[in-house]
Amino acid sequence: MDGVDEQMxxxxxxxxxxADDGDGIALAGVLSIKVVSRxxxxxxxxxxxxxxxxxxxxxxxxxxxxxxxxxxxRRLESAGQTLDITGxxxxxxxxxxxxxxxxxxxxxxxxxxxxxxxxxxxxGQGVVASAGYGLALVNYLGLFVAxxxxxxxxxxxxxxxxxxxxxxxxxxxxxxxxxxxxxxIGVVLAFxxxxxxxxxxxxxxxxxxxxxxxxxxxxxxxxxxxxAGRTASAxxxxxxxxKMREEIDAMRTLGLDPATVLFVPRILALVLMLPILGLIxxxxxxxxxxxMSWVELGISPAMFRTRLVEGTDISHVMVGMVKAPVFALIxxxxxxxxxxxxxxxxxxxxxxxxxAVVAAIFAVIxxxxxxxxxxxxxxx
Amino acid sequence: xxxxxxxxxxxxxxxxxxGTHVVHDDLDLEVxxxxxxxxxxxxxxGKSVLLRTIxxxxxxxxxxxxxxxxxxxxxxxxxxSALEAxxxxxxxxxxxxxxxxxxxxxxxxxxxxxGLDPDVRRHLADLKISLTxxxxxxxxxxxxxxxxxxxxxxxxxxxxxxxxxxxxxxxPTAGLDPIGATAFDNLxxxxxxxxxxxxxxxxxxxxxxxxxxxxxAVLAEKKVLVTGTMQEMMKVDHPWVHDYFHGPRxxxxxxxxxxxxx
Numbered sequence: 001m002d003g004v005d006e007q008m009x010x011x012x013x014x015x016x017x018x019a020d021d022g023d024g025i026a027l028a029g030v031l032s033i034k035v036v037s038r039x040x041x042x043x044x045x046x047x048x049x050x051x052x053x054x055x056x057x058x059x060x061x062x063x064x065x066x067x068x069x070x071x072x073x074r075r076l077e078s079a080g081q082t083l084d085i086t087g088x089x090x091x092x093x094x095x096x097x098x099x100x101x102x103x104x105x106x107x108x109x110x111x112x113x114x115x116x117x118x119x120x121x122x123x124g125q126g127v128v129a130s131a132g133y134g135l136a137l138v139n140y141l142g143l144f145v146a147x148x149x150x151x152x153x154x155x156x157x158x159x160x161x162x163x164x165x166x167x168x169x170x171x172x173x174x175x176x177x178x179x180x181x182x183x184x185i186g187v188v189l190a191f192x193x194x195x196x197x198x199x200x201x202x203x204x205x206x207x208x209x210x211x212x213x214x215x216x217x218x219x220x221x222x223x224x225x226x227x228a229g230r231t232a233s234a235x236x237x238x239x240x241x242x243k244m245r246e247e248i249d250a251m252r253t254l255g256l257d258p259a260t261v262l263f264v265p266r267i268l269a270l271v272l273m274l275p276i277l278g279l280i281x282x283x284x285x286x287x288x289x290x291x292m293s294w295v296e297l298g299i300s301p302a303m304f305r306t307r308l309v310e311g312t313d314i315s316h317v318m319v320g321m322v323k324a325p326v327f328a329l330i331x332x333x334x335x336x337x338x339x340x341x342x343x344x345x346x347x348x349x350x351x352x353x354x355x356a357v358v359a360a361i362f363a364v365i366x367x368x369x370x371x372x373x374x375x376x377x378x379x380x
Numbered sequence: 381x382x383x384x385x386x387x388x389x390x391x392x393x394x395x396x397x398x399g400t401h402v403v404h405d406d407l408d409l410e411v412x413x414x415x416x417x418x419x420x421x422x423x424x425x426g427k428s429v430l431l432r433t434i435x436x437x438x439x440x441x442x443x444x445x446x447x448x449x450x451x452x453x454x455x456x457x458x459x460x461s462a463l464e465a466x467x468x469x470x471x472x473x474x475x476x477x478x479x480x481x482x483x484x485x486x487x488x489x490x491x492x493x494x495g496l497d498p499d500v501r502r503h504l505a506d507l508k509i510s511l512t513x514x515x516x517x518x519x520x521x522x523x524x525x526x527x528x529x530x531x532x533x534x535x536x537x538x539x540x541x542x543x544x545x546x547x548x549x550x551x552p553t554a555g556l557d558p559i560g561a562t563a564f565d566n567l568x569x570x571x572x573x574x575x576x577x578x579x580x581x582x583x584x585x586x587x588x589x590x591x592x593x594x595x596x597a598v599l600a601e602k603k604v605l606v607t608g609t610m611q612e613m614m615k616v617d618h619p620w621v622h623d624y625f626h627g628p629r630x631x632x633x634x635x636x637x638x639x640x641x642x
Contacts, residue, residue: 033490033504033542037497062543063575064500067507091576098574104510345524347478 028057031065056087171273186288239339468539
């Protein structure tokens with residue numbers, strides 16, 4: 001029949017030909033996974049008829065070879081014919097028998113197609129889920145305020161050491177990155193502003209541009225975004241890994257309230273530290289702007305200072321700073337909530353951590369837009 | 381049986397140390413073709429380290445490891461990769477790739493086979509999944525959707541993907557309920573007979589030792605203290621070995637095995 005034996009030395013080979021006695025098919029050689037594609041093709045080309053398969057020349061057969069032989073057997077039997085396997089060694093026969101018993105019964109997976117109703121339902125469920133997420137965050141806010149209130153009434157339950165530790169983590173350690181970011185934003189603003197204002201001969205207004213944009217918006221917003229990136233993820237990772245290792249459950253059984261022990265110090269630290277970080281960002285942003293104005297436009301630091309004090313109302317600073325505690329609450333609550341959603345596997349920890357960062361940054365920007373509209377309506 | 385060519389794993393003078401902490405010192409072990417050897421030892425005696433050393437994941441500070449006639453520590457890349465196709469390792473929790481379905485996991489080692497038709501590969505993966513006792517539809521699932529016992533079975537299916545000659549099993553029954561553990565024991569025993577496997581398993585499970593293992597190697601005092609059958613273990617009078625095989629749990633396991641046989 002098909003002479004598939006190609007004279008290749010390293011690769012195991014098999015041969016398939018008519019048996020010596022002219023009755024049936026003789027397989028010989030190594031029937032392994034390395035040749036199974038060709039073996040399967042050769043066996044698949046055999047005519048559908050009662051067949052005797054002689055395996056006495058087979059030196060080695062693995063599950064792939066056995067699978068291929070059984071494939072032939074199935075094909076013949078489904079056409080009402082039989083396959084008679086002879087000459088198999090004891091181990092080969094045992095293997096073929098094991099594979100025969102294990103042959104999988106292909107089942108169709110459930111129909112994956114979606115009707116319009118399914119899509120509508122999925123959309124509706126998505127809306128309900130996001131509303132539920134909003135409610136859950138409000139719930140966490142309430143929990144935080146309630147536990148903070150209890151801590152004020154019973155100062156003994158308050159964890160001062162934890163608060164100081166988290167202040168250091170979220171505040172002090174963020175100072176370098178926040179300072180550098182704000183300084184560079186000031187530089188960029190001065191550089192871009194001067195290029196535009198010079199066309200009108202209004203270079204000196206670059207001071208107003210820098211001061212208002214940094215103090216009112218950029219200083220606190222960009223600080224919040226950086227803090228959301230580094231702190232919301234840290235909260236989720238820390239609380240999430242505790243949740244994963246059942247530490248949270250252990251706390252509950254020991255009579256410790258996770259909200260008091262974990263959430264209050266973290267969120268409170270953020271509420272205390274974010275305004276300070278925002279103030280540092282403001283100062284660094286102005287510094288960067290002043291240096292760039294001096295270099296680029298020749299506005300001396302003294303002139304910058306005079307223009308800043310005279311031209312920029314203190315209300316801009318207040319508008320900026322009043323947002324800081326709100327942003328801090330948003331970031332802290334989202335981070336803690338995501339941490340509590342972690343399940344018992346590592347994938348969910350990673351997923352929740354990245355979700356927390358995205359949700360926190362998004363929520364901060366939405367809140368900032370809300371503030372902008374509010375202040376514009378109030379005429380501040 | 382003691383013929384030299386029938387020794388598939390030969391470890392000689394092995395020394396493993398982490399900093400000043402010596403785990404193995406002058407450890408010798410031989411594993412024969414076709415047997416199921418169970419490695420036992422107290423916590424921290426380096427059972428898993430031994431498995432990792434033999435399978436080439438950990439480099440010892442001294443000694444030699446021969447697997448299927450290949451010097452694992454000094455083999456070149458090609459020899460190594462040819463050898464790796466001849467053994468399979470099942471890690472404790474399956475160590476399945478979490479971004480792939482079970483079927484794709486089993487297909488991973490098969491992808492290295494040149495000229496293997498993707499359709500055939502898929503069918504073979506389904507066969508391996510079914511051989512380890514998983515239902516057909518488990519092949520479409522991701523590892524995170526499976527129970528611990530099913531993940532172990534899927535891990536075994538991946539280890540068996542290329543019909544290896546040796547499989548290394550790290551704590552195959554740890555964390556399984558007694559019914560699941562017994563079923564897994566039977567699975568190992570049945571597959572090793574049908575496929576002519578040599579099985580190197582690290583375990584704490586006395587039932588597994590009784591039911592499955594042809595020989596037992598006890599790790600203690602930084603080396604393989606004794607090797608032998610279960611009956612021989614019962615006669616060893618080293619205090620740790622004696623406590624291990626004469627404790628109440630060991631008795632219960634032994635009684636259960638005798639009941640099965642009697």
